[in-house]
Amino acid sequence: MSLDKNIKDVITKLQKERLSFAIITGKYEREGALYEQKRNNIQPDLDIVFFDISKDQLHKKLLNCSLEHVNHNTYRYMGENGSLLPIDIYIEFINTGYYYIFKIDVKNLKISEGYNTISENDYIVYQILEPLIKFSGYKKRHIYRIKQYMKDGYITTDIKQYLCRIIGCFFTNKLLESIKQGKTISGTTIKMIKVMLMFKHGNFFRMIKQRVLKDESI
Numbered sequence: 001m002s003l004d005k006n007i008k009d010v011i012t013k014l015q016k017e018r019l020s021f022a023i024i025t026g027k028y029e030r031e032g033a034l035y036e037q038k039r040n041n042i043q044p045d046l047d048i049v050f051f052d053i054s055k056d057q058l059h060k061k062l063l064n065c066s067l068e069h070v071n072h073n074t075y076r077y078m079g080e081n082g083s084l085l086p087i088d089i090y091i092e093f094i095n096t097g098y099y100y101i102f103k104i105d106v107k108n109l110k111i112s113e114g115y116n117t118i119s120e121n122d123y124i125v126y127q128i129l130e131p132l133i134k135f136s137g138y139k140k141r142h143i144y145r146i147k148q149y150m151k152d153g154y155i156t157t158d159i160k161q162y163l164c165r166i167i168g169c170f171f172t173n174k175l176l177e178s179i180k181q182g183k184t185i186s187g188t189t190i191k192m193i194k195v196m197l198m199f200k201h202g203n204f205f206r207m208i209k210q211r212v213l214k215d216e217s218i
Helices: 005-018 029-037 055-064 121-135 140-151 157-167 167-179 187-198 202-213
Strands: 022-023 045-051 069-073 076-079 085-090 093-096 099-103 109-114 115-117
Touching: 005 045, 005 076, 005 085, 029 140, 055 069, 055 085, 085 093, 093 121, 099 121, 099 187, 099 202, 121 140, 121 157, 121 167, 121 187, 140 167, 157 167, 157 187, 167 187, 187 202
Parallel strands: 022 115, 045 085
Antiparallel strands: 022 045, 069 076, 076 085, 093 099, 109 115
């Protein structure tokens, strides 16, 4: 991952706060963004997963790092030249709203240029599942990245078993085959995947808190 100055500055600030974290990135991260936007001067952003900290504790730490809270799990950092770096934060799990999709295992982290990143397998699963829950479909960048992983032989038996544990083998095979053939993932399939996830990782109770009790602290 080639880092611009703002990203380097944020990573340095987080390290000074002695936070345990990993950058969410993978082999085709930048290529996918370039493919979608079709220009070289893309707006960089940063996705980070944190460990061993509560949401309230992390919020205070991030404010200490000169990060501005935008909403929910989104922050931003203003660089010296006035440019803004959007930052999405996660704590242990990859999630979107009350849907906690899967947990990042710290034992699988890798070190790159002096900071931790998530494993390539975690990044692939992130690319396959997170957009379906967040956007109810794939953007061009996601399709590009997943197809590149397929082309280069990264979608291994381990990846398929990983996905099977999260959404079941039926939907795993259906998703991968649809992507391979360039088919749109149906709304019904996405709804069924969401139903399956609803009964994992306490998601059902988070949904009740947010929808019924109007608790927006998720």
